Amino acid sequence: MTWLITGGAGYIGAHVVHAMTEAGERAVVYDDLSTGFAERVPRGVPLVEGSTLDGDRVARVLAEHEVTGVVHLAAKKQVGESVEQPLLYYRHNVEGLRILLEAVTEAGVGSFVFSSSAAVYGMPDVDLVTEETPCVPMSPYGETKLAGEWLVRATGRATGLSTASLRYFNVAGAANPGLADVGVFNLVPMVFERLTEDKPPLVFGDDYPTPDGTCIRDYIHVADLAEAHVAAARALRSSPGRDLTLNIGRGEGVSVREMIDTINAVTGYDRPPTVVPRRPGDPARVVASADRITTELGWKARRDLRDMISTAWQGWLHHHPRS
Template identity: 85%
Template sequence: MTWLITGGAGYIGAHVVRAMAEAGERTVVYDDLSTGLAERVPDGVPLVAGSTLDGDRLARALAEHSVTGVVHLAAKKQVGESVDHPLEYYRENVEGLRVLLEAVTAAEVPSFVFSSSAAVYGMPDVDLVREETPCVPLSPYGETKLAGEWLVRATGRATGLSTASLRYFNVAGAAAPELADVGVSNLIPMVFEKLTENLAPRIFGDDYPTPDGTCVRDYIHVVDLAEAHVTVARALQSSAGHDLTLNIGRGEGVSVREMIDHIYAVTGYHRPPTVTPRRPGDPARVVASADRIAVELGWEAKHDVEDMITSAWAGWVRTHPEAART
């Protein structure tokens, strides 16, 4: 098998490429490098620079590298930004996926793994979100991921493409410092940035219907997430006709305040947070049930929140050495 990893130079994508390589799978990275970094791609792994909106470029990459499976991670992913720029999100996330699937089916690639999101659920009124929980996304980002799932599923049923949609919960941590999340759109690096600039971390709303008033999320270590991709990819290649929808999480909720306290403990910094207004599109609580993937494929998360923060901090200090404390 040769797997084309779209977005493979990104934070999550680079971890999937590494996990695939460690499992003995051949990979090719396809990335427009708008946010991805070429240096994340391991030596020996081909890198094709291109957009998922470029059908000709995709078709050539699939043919030249004899691709037999695709893991599609390339997408725009900031909830707040999607509220301000919905057309851009629909173009990149939905039209880009349509063009990719067109190329995949034309090339008769048999397996396709789609990077979805817990954002498809919106604000579910349940303690644990199961795959059967109704999807009512609150943001254009979540809408594009749900539309993507529909498109993937419909394509599979029409063509025989074996598919899986993986609903990621909140991804954090790093396998190695050089693979850490360098952006500041996720909670942990956002807090790191504020603390190392001697500024107060921000909490977006403390009036949610949760125990401490702040949003509750299920955090998953990126290493566990990457290993889930290997498990799912191998399941697809072992049997034709799969149509999987799977949560990827730990089943444990952590509030924003609790996460900030964990960050203080790991980093040695402590600056009381400031509370600002809620961000549009943020639900109060979203925590996974990961029972289905455990039962059907035998996968479960191994890393805890401390592992996530410790490994993310090592990556942050690598690029911000002044942040280190002894």
């Protein structure tokens, strides 16, 4: 079986490619390299440069590589940017997915794993977010991910395509330094950047209804996330017609202040954070219930918070060497 992995040169996508190949699966990477890097793709894995908006090119790749399953990670993913450019996000994340699914069904591909997000839930007022928690996305990014789930599920029901939508929570860490996240959009790299610039980390609000007043999130190691994709892909292959929607998290909440304290401890810095005003739309607590994926696939996160931070820090130093 050969898996086409769209966005496979990106931070998460490259981890999925490595996990798939290490598990003995054949993979082909399809990436426009707008945010990905060719050097992340393992040696021996074909890399085709292209956009999911190019249906003819997608169809050729599916045929030439005899693709039998797709893991779709290619997407625009910055919440703030999606608010400023909603048409761009709907074009790439929804229209690109529609074109890809059209090519997939015409080629007779049997399995489709979709990269979704906890952003589909919006601001859930629950201790643990289950897959049945109402989806009320608060950004065009979250809307496109929810619309993507609908499109994937409807296509599966109409055509017999086996599908899985994986709702990621907060991703951090690296399997090796070369695969680390080079963007500065999420909490961990944002704190790293502040510390290495000799500036205090920022806490956006400390008056939330949580034990220490800061937001609580569920963090998942990217290597665990990649292994969840392998489990989902194999489940679809072994059970034709299956339709899965699964949270990918640890089921443990970590506050922003706890995260910064742990980052200080792991990196050797001792710089207290500065509290600044809340950011609009930040929910107080978003923590996954990860029970369903354990029941359905036998998968469970194995790496803890210190693993995430230490591997992310090694990756940060790899890409930002100190003089």
